[in-house]
Structures are given as C-alpha cells and as structure tokens.
Amino acid sequence: MRRCGVGLVVLLVVAWFVWLTTQRPYVHMVAVEPRVCDGESFAEPRSREEFRTLAELRVPVLLRNASVVQAHNWPAMRWNLSHIASRLPVVPVYEQAHPHNTFITFHDNKPLEPVLRDAQWHDFNVKRNASTAALFKDDTMACVPYARQPWLRHACAVPTRERWLYFSARTQLLREFWPEMDTEAPLGPLAIADTGEQANLWLGNAGIVTHTHYDASWNFFVQIKGCKRFTLFPPNTSLPLYPCLHPHIGHLAVDILNDADLSQHEGLNVFVADVVPGDVLVVPPMWFHHVTTLSDSISFNVWTDAPEYVDIHAIYQQPVPLEATWSRAQLLHSALLFLHAVCMRAQGRSCGEAVYTQRYHHLLASNSLKLAPQQDIERIRGLCNSQELNQAVDTERLLERGEAIGREIGSMHVDARTLMLHNYMEHVLLAVSSPETVAHVVQHCRGKY
Numbered sequence: 427m428r429r430c431g432v433g434l435v436v437l438l439v440v441a442w443f444v445w446l447t448t449q450r451p452y453v454h455m456v457a458v459e460p461r462v463c464d465g466e467s468f469a470e471p472r473s474r475e476e477f478r479t480l481a482e483l484r485v486p487v488l489l490r491n492a493s494v495v496q497a498h499n500w501p502a503m504r505w506n507l508s509h510i511a512s513r514l515p516v517v518p519v520y521e522q523a524h525p526h527n528t529f530i531t532f533h534d535n536k537p538l539e540p541v542l543r544d545a546q547w548h549d550f551n552v553k554r555n556a557s558t559a560a561l562f563k564d565d566t567m568a569c570v571p572y573a574r575q576p577w578l579r580h581a582c583a584v585p586t587r588e589r590w591l592y593f594s595a596r597t598q599l600l601r602e603f604w605p606e607m608d609t610e611a612p613l614g615p616l617a618i619a620d621t622g623e624q625a626n627l628w629l630g631n632a633g634i635v636t637h638t639h640y641d642a643s644w645n646f647f648v649q650i651k652g653c654k655r656f657t658l659f660p661p662n663t664s665l666p667l668y669p670c671l672h673p674h675i676g677h678l679a680v681d682i683l684n685d686a687d688l689s690q691h692e693g694l695n696v697f698v699a700d701v702v703p704g705d706v707l708v709v710p711p712m713w714f715h716h717v718t719t720l721s722d723s724i725s726f727n728v729w730t731d732a733p734e735y736v737d738i739h740a741i742y743q744q745p746v747p748l749e750a751t752w753s754r755a756q757l758l759h760s761a762l763l764f765l766h767a768v769c770m771r772a773q774g775r776s777c778g779e780a781v782y783t784q785r786y787h788h789l790l791a792s793n794s795l796k797l798a799p800q801q802d803i804e805r806i807r808g809l810c811n812s813q814e815l816n817q818a819v820d821t822e823r824l825l826e827r828g829e830a831i832g833r834e835i836g837s838m839h840v841d842a843r844t845l846m847l848h849n850y851m852e853h854v855l856l857a858v859s860s861p862e863t864v865a866h867v868v869q870h871c872r873g874k875y
C-alpha cells in the first residue's frame with residue numbers, strides 16, 4: 427500500500443488485492459451516505475430552534491458548506507497554523523508510537539481498572555508537550571475526500587509516521603491564552619441545550635483513527651482544515667461493547683472496520699461521511715462513530731447534553747432499595763429481583779443475557795480481567811443457581827422501586843434505552859459485588875434478571 431506511484435500495473439494489482447482483502451468486513455454492511463443538506467431536500471437550519479429540530483431527527487446529517495460557519499460568521503474558518511501557534515505555542519498532545527494510530531479514551535478510576543490484567547492499559551495514551559508548529563507538516567492540509575467506498579480508505583490515504591500526535595481541549599480552558607476564541611468560533615445556534623455545553627478544538631495528524639464509540643450528547647462537528655472520514659452506525663446493534671465499569675466505557679470492544687466478525691450483523695446500516703472545511707456533521711447521541719483523519723486536520727465541535735444523559739444521572743441519584751445490614755445472599759437476591767423488575771418494565775423482557783453477551787463475555791473469554799478466588803466464584807454460582815430467590819427481603823418494595831426506575835428508563839428515547847439500561851444494571855450489580863466479582867455475577871446470575 428506504500429507503493430502508490432510505482433507503476434500502473436503494480437498499482438492495479440495492489441488496488442485489487444487491497445479491495446479483495448479489505449472488503450470482507452463490509453459484506454454484510456450497507457454503506458450509505460448520510461442525508462446531505464443541499465438546500466433542496468430540506469431547508470438549511472440557521473436558528474438554535476432549527477438546529478434542535480434537525481438534531482431531534484436523530485439521524486446523521488451532513489451540512490455541506492454550512493452558512494452558520496462561513497467565515498463572515500466564523501473567523502475560525504480562516505485559521506492557519508501561524509495564528510494557532512501564536513495563541514498556543516506548546517500543547518499537551520496524546521502521543522502514540524507507530525503503528526498504534528488508533529486513539530481510544532481511557533477513563534481513569536473506573537471500577538474495573540484495578541482488575542485489568544494488562545498493565546499496558548496505563549500507557550495507552552501518553553501525553554507530552556509538543557510545539558504546535560511542529561504538529562503539522564505544512565499549512566495546506568490538502569486531502570482527497572469523497573471516496574465513497576469505505577474499503578478504499580487505506581489505499582494511499584494513511585501515511586506511515588514515527589509518532590502520532592493528537593491534541594484536544596475544551597476551548598473554555600484555552601481562553602486564557604486565546605481571548606478571541608469566542609468571537610472567532612462562536613457557538614451560536616450550535617449550542618442547542620442548556621446543560622453540558624462543551625466546545626472542543628481538535629488538532630491531529632493525517633492517519634489518526636478514533637476508535638468506535640458513542641457519546642450521550644448532541645454533537646455538531648465543524649471541519650475547519652483538512653478532512654476526516656466518519657463512519658457511523660445506529661445504537662441498536664448487538665456488537666460487543668466495553669462494560670460501563672471499564673475505563674473504555676462507551677467504546678466498541680471490536681475494531682469494526684477491520685477484524686470484527688460481522689457475519690451476524692447482516693444489514694447493519696453504516697453511514698459514511700467525509701467532512702471537508704466548512705462542513706458541519708450532526709452526530710446523533712448514542713450513535714457509534716469511528717473517525718479516520720484523512721489529512722492533517724483542524725476541527726471543532728460542540729457538545730450539549732442529550733436528554734437521556736440528564737435523565738440517567740437523575741436515576742443514579744435515586745437510592746437503590748438495598749440495605750447494608752442485609753446478608754450477602756440477601757443483597758444479591760434482592761438486587762436480582764429489583765433488576766428483573768427494572769428490565770421487565772423498561773423493555774418487556776429480562777436483560778441478563780444481553781448484558782453478559784454484549785459486555786462481559788469477550789472480557790472473560792479473552793482473559794482480560796483478573797479472576798476472583800475460586801471459592802468466591804463458586805459461592806456466586808451457588809447463590810445464583812438456587813432455585814428460588816427466597817432470600818430477598820422486602821420484596822414488595824423492591825418490585826415497586828424496580829418498576830418505577832424501569833418506567834423512567836423505558837420512557838427514554840429508543841436509541842438510548844438499552845445502552846442506558848445496561849449501564850444502570852452494571853452499577854447496581856457492582857453495589858452487591860466487588861470489581862473482582864462483578865463479571866462473575868453478570869455471568870452466573872444472568873438467567874435471573
């Protein structure tokens with residue numbers, strides 16, 4: 427793939443080979459463009475209300491050459507490297523050595539972090555200070571967008587480098603050094619909700635990949651220089667995910683574009699959008715997105731809280747009806763009864779099997795977690811396999827509370843319901859186990875909730 431330009435025959439053979447070897451993962455996926463606002467199919471949004479209405483469609487929408495960010499409104503569209511370097515001469519960047527060009531967020535202090543087997547998790551994202559001027563080769567950031575076939579993405583597009591550097595920061599934290607930020611990149615109508623407003627600046631090298639993940643936010647992504655390829659797919663998949671207690675919360679546990687076994691996901695709708703300067707991409711909340719930076723790139727985005735994010739945090743604030751004075755068996759059985767009621771009310775069926783297969787099976791199968799002592803595992807297995815959940819206490823109250831929480835989760839948007847429900851369940855299961863045993867509880871008790 428590095429032989430581009432050697433000769434037509436070689437190129438054709440290489441292209442054919444690349445096509446043959448890389449198209450396989452796409453066999454069962456349907457590559458489609460997102461809806462493009464071309465001013466004819468539907469009116470371009472301009473006001474905050476119009477942007478909100480558009481976002482509430484919850485489908486990816488690409489606004490080409492969006493008037494809301496044209497340079498007379500948005501001086502940031504004229505940003506160049508010398509301007510950025512004059513405001514931010516040195517930036518703390520995530521750095522990865524070749525060949526690790528994929529960046530994946532690692533949230534420290536998630537409950538499962540201490541029981542991960544692999545110490546290299548800690549080094550996944552190493553930060554260092556880099557000179558902004560040295561971040562990019564030059565100021566052109568030229569790119570070749572609009573290659574519609576996703577399997578062509580590697581052909582000549584991704585350069586090899588010694589180091590991959592990626593900088594992202596909340597613009598709020600940059601104001602001290604860059605006082606004109608708010609006038610150069612005004613959020614205006616892109617901040618469509620009143621809570622969780624966060625704008626970010628992203629600077630990255632050509633070839634950087636952001637691992638597939640979802641955010642529980644409204645997201646308007648503005649491309650300023652260079653181009654990026656977004657691959658998006660809807661929240662209703664059953665692809666394996668990292669558990670929400672894991673530091674990679676919200677990320678797929680497979681590399682969907684390369685090595686996932688997608689045979690069981692026939693018909694998965696995949697949306698591909700190449701964004702170029704002046705484009706605004708609407709990434710719906712909970713939609714999975716994988717991003718390849720096709721050239722050196724400068725981007726900006728605005729997040730605000732989607733309603734399900736606010737709702738789930740309100741639910742986390744409500745007490746779980748379990749008492750510290752109960753025995754361990756009573757706690758476990760009570761939690762399972764409670765969660766069964768939550769699931770039945772939220773989605774009309776139990777959820778244990780789905781939480782296990784989607785979130786824990788791959789971690790246990792790949793031996794990524796330190797196992798609990800054998801006697802603890804046996805104890806959990808014994809408690810969960812007892813025929814009756816007869817050790818629960820205050821059954822009536824458990825069911826009543828479970829139904830109330832289930833109703834609240836069930837009223838969330840369909841795109842958020844299952845993901846949020848499973849996140850909530852993991853939190854409750856952690857309350858009656860420990861980081862060392864939660865995977866075993868999920869595994870051995872899955873028929874009971």
Ligand SMILES: *[C@@H]1O[C@H](CO)[C@@H](O)[C@H](O)[C@H]1NC(C)=O
Pocket residue numbers: 491493
């Ligand atoms: C973007 O839109 C403006 C006017 O709305 C137009 O003048 C300009 O040529 C367009 N640019 C591109 C690249 O289409």
Ligand SMILES: *[C@@H]1O[C@H](CO)[C@@H](O)[C@H](O)[C@H]1NC(C)=O
Pocket residue numbers: 504505506507508509
């Ligand atoms: C970079 O941007 C600054 C500020 O807008 C401008 O004064 C300067 O002329 C630009 N430089 C180049 C090389 O375009």
Ligand SMILES: *[C@@H]1O[C@H](CO)[C@@H](O)[C@H](O)[C@H]1NC(C)=O
Pocket residue numbers: 518553554555
């Ligand atoms: C980067 O520089 C800042 C300011 O000099 C310093 O406080 C910080 O510790 C440095 N970070 C790293 C990772 O070296």
Ligand SMILES: *[C@@H]1O[C@H](CO)[C@@H](O)[C@H](O)[C@H]1NC(C)=O
Pocket residue numbers: 660661662695
């Ligand atoms: C999944 O979501 C997409 C997009 O919202 C929708 O078109 C599709 O019908 C859904 N599939 C299932 C199985 O619910």
